[in-house]
Amino acid sequence: MKKIVIIGASSGIGRRMAIDFARVGCRVGIAARRSEPLGEVKSLYPSNVAAMTIDVTAPDAVKRFYDLIELIDGMDIFINAAGTGFADPDLDDSRISTTLRTNVDGFARLTAAAYRYYRDTANVSQGQIAAITSVAGTKGIGVAAAYSASKRFQQSFIDALEQLAYQQQVNVAFTDIRPGFVDTPLLAGGRDYPMLMTVDKVAPLIETAILRRRRVYTVDYRWRAVNALWRLVPQRIWRHIGLNW
Numbered sequence: 001m002k003k004i005v006i007i008g009a010s011s012g013i014g015r016r017m018a019i020d021f022a023r024v025g026c027r028v029g030i031a032a033r034r035s036e037p038l039g040e041v042k043s044l045y046p047s048n049v050a051a052m053t054i055d056v057t058a059p060d061a062v063k064r065f066y067d068l069i070e071l072i073d074g075m076d077i078f079i080n081a082a083g084t085g086f087a088d089p090d091l092d093d094s095r096i097s098t099t100l101r102t103n104v105d106g107f108a109r110l111t112a113a114a115y116r117y118y119r120d121t122a123n124v125s126q127g128q129i130a131a132i133t134s135v136a137g138t139k140g141i142g143v144a145a146a147y148s149a150s151k152r153f154q155q156s157f158i159d160a161l162e163q164l165a166y167q168q169q170v171n172v173a174f175t176d177i178r179p180g181f182v183d184t185p186l187l188a189g190g191r192d193y194p195m196l197m198t199v200d201k202v203a204p205l206i207e208t209a210i211l212r213r214r215r216v217y218t219v220d221y222r223w224r225a226v227n228a229l230w231r232l233v234p235q236r237i238w239r240h241i242g243l244n245w
């Protein structure tokens with residue numbers, strides 16, 4: 001059975017994927033900052049789940065990540081689902097800093113560490129790096145400037161690693177999952193989000209896309225249409241569009 005490491009598995013999409021993969025017999029290494037919710041996931045499938053507290057912004061994050069891989073004795077799939085974000089029309093200094101430290105610095109360090117793991121281990125089977133980015137990475141979104149820019153960074157980082165893997169002949173596949181709005185603690189704040197989806201709906205779609213090694217997968221079909229439209233809008237028009245979330 002597959003060995004899967006999920007960073008950001010204490011709540012929302014990552015937590016649900018951890019439970020689903022453990023239920024079908026995968027060996028799952030889970031990480032996030034909060035130990036209690038990680039322990040709850042582990043208690044559901046104790047023999048299939050290993051947990052490790054990791055703060056992706058901390059200096060020891062990469063070391064702890066490698067320790068977690070050892071705990072489950074290898075890693076076939078790496079899923080980076082850790083993230084944070086805010087609607088932030090006031091451009092609050094600490095919110096910008098938290099978003100960039102988590103979604104840019106932490107994301108890049110952990111994803112690069114996963115790449116080095118596949119580069120440096122003599123895996124016969126192909127490894128996989130999957131990340132939950134967002135439709136927000138398609139365009140700069142005024143009310144969530146740091147978040148949308150951080151998601152664009154994540155998408156470019158994966159594109160870059162894919163090119164590097166080709167150059168260095170590293171046997172790894174890349175999957176970029178781009179959900180629209182999903183009802184998780186990330187969105188807590190009482191706003192009305194359009195085309196809001198449940199974790200129950202998106203998790204099975206995301207899991208299938210990862211297992212099928214889709215390169216880019218936007219969830220769901222409505223967000224695929226919206227995202228395609230966004231891409232066609234030039235910046236001189238985009239700047240007049242008032243997205244108000």
Ligand SMILES: NC(=O)c1ccc[n+]([C@@H]2O[C@H](COP(=O)([O-])OP(=O)(O)OC[C@H]3O[C@@H](n4cnc5c(N)ncnc54)[C@H](OP(=O)(O)O)[C@@H]3O)[C@@H](O)[C@H]2O)c1
Nearest residue numbers: 008010011012013032033034055056082083181182184186
């Ligand atoms: N919800 C949406 O509408 C939506 C849409 C598109 C994309 N996404 C992306 O999907 C991913 C999962 O988000 P979600 O919606 O499931 O939100 P969530 O329920 O808030 O989950 C976020 C996860 O990231 C972890 N995390 C946050 N900061 C961390 C840090 N410094 N170190 C380690 N782990 C950290 C959290 O755990 P701890 O707090 O325990 O550390 C939690 O497990 C994120 O990348 C998010 O940007 C979400």
